[in-house]
Amino acid sequence: MARRTGADTIEELQVHRDFGLRCRLCHPYVRRMLRTGETKFDQIITESESFMGRILYIFPHPDDESFGPAPVMARHRREGHEVFLLTLTRGEATSQRDRLGISKEEMADVRYREMQSVARILDLTDMTVLDLPDGELEQLDPLGLEKIVREKIDEVRPDVVATYMTHGVSGHPDHLVTHAVVKHVYSEIRRAGATYARRLALFTLSDENQEGRPSHLRGTPNEEIDCIASFTEADLERGKSALAAYETYREVIDEHKPLETVSKGVCFVFFGERFQPPLDDLFADLRSF
Numbered sequence: 001m002a003r004r005t006g007a008d009t010i011e012e013l014q015v016h017r018d019f020g021l022r023c024r025l026c027h028p029y030v031r032r033m034l035r036t037g038e039t040k041f042d043q044i045i046t047e048s049e050s051f052m053g054r055i056l057y058i059f060p061h062p063d064d065e066s067f068g069p070a071p072v073m074a075r076h077r078r079e080g081h082e083v084f085l086l087t088l089t090r091g092e093a094t095s096q097r098d099r100l101g102i103s104k105e106e107m108a109d110v111r112y113r114e115m116q117s118v119a120r121i122l123d124l125t126d127m128t129v130l131d132l133p134d135g136e137l138e139q140l141d142p143l144g145l146e147k148i149v150r151e152k153i154d155e156v157r158p159d160v161v162a163t164y165m166t167h168g169v170s171g172h173p174d175h176l177v178t179h180a181v182v183k184h185v186y187s188e189i190r191r192a193g194a195t196y197a198r199r200l201a202l203f204t205l206s207d208e209n210q211e212g213r214p215s216h217l218r219g220t221p222n223e224e225i226d227c228i229a230s231f232t233e234a235d236l237e238r239g240k241s242a243l244a245a246y247e248t249y250r251e252v253i254d255e256h257k258p259l260e261t262v263s264k265g266v267c268f269v270f271f272g273e274r275f276q277p278p279l280d281d282l283f284a285d286l287r288s289f
């Protein structure tokens with residue numbers, strides 16, 4: 001039936017047939033079947049070893065995902081999780097435009113093409129890039145922004161939503177607006193009792209090792225960090241390749257080396273949750289609602 005209907009999640013399959021609504025013991029087996037095509041199982045599969053998570057990153061600019069989280073995105077895809085990215089603008093207002101001497105429209109096209117390379121390199125499950133005005137999100141009606149974010153979260157139904165920490169790391173006004181909008185929408189979804197959006201993860205830097213970090217970037221004290229997401233050397237290399245796809249940003253990247261600031265793991269604060277010592281994965285110890 002999965003093949004016939006094209007369903008690739010339990011929820012999609014349940015549209016066609018009632019199963020696993022109460023005891024859910026079959027879910028790990030069905031999930032493995034949807035992933036691998038196996039229909040016979042000679043071992044017991046528990047929920048934790050079969051768990052395939054879904055994460056939606058929401059950032060304002062092309063490259064925000066690669067200036068930090070990229071190695072973790074690579075890790076999750078390698079592990080079989082689904083990684084979605086929503087980018088609100090095409091990043092046309094960048095100061096790099098003057099250096100390149102091109103129009104805003106041309107810049108937007110260039111950065112959109114660069115993002116498509118990033119999506120390929122990181123093997124993103126899906127990427128949506130909107131055309132909201134770069135550098136001007138604070139001028140927009142926040143209710144309109146919230147509607148856009150809400151619709152995407154309701155469509156993707158991610159386990160984890162990720163965006164910037166309160167200070168936006170670089171303090172860019174678009175980062176601050178995105179944080180506020182996503183947090184408000186997340187809180188509304190939680191209040192409505194949804195079974196998805198079980199965690200809001202806020203990307204930040206660790207205050208512990210500030211060596212080599214550009215002085216305008218903000219971090220978080222270690223005791224407030226709930227997750228230091230680990231990754232392999234290969235994941236890091238993939239993250240670096242994604243970053244390198246932003247050819248128009250090469251000078252900035254070479255100067256700041258953003259992935260060196262996350263070399264010990266990508267740090268997140270979880271909104272409304274506390275983990276000390278920090279977890280090593282964004283999907284660990286997820287609450288069920």
Ligand SMILES: [Zn+2]
Pocket residue numbers: 060061064172175
């Ligand atoms: Zn940005």
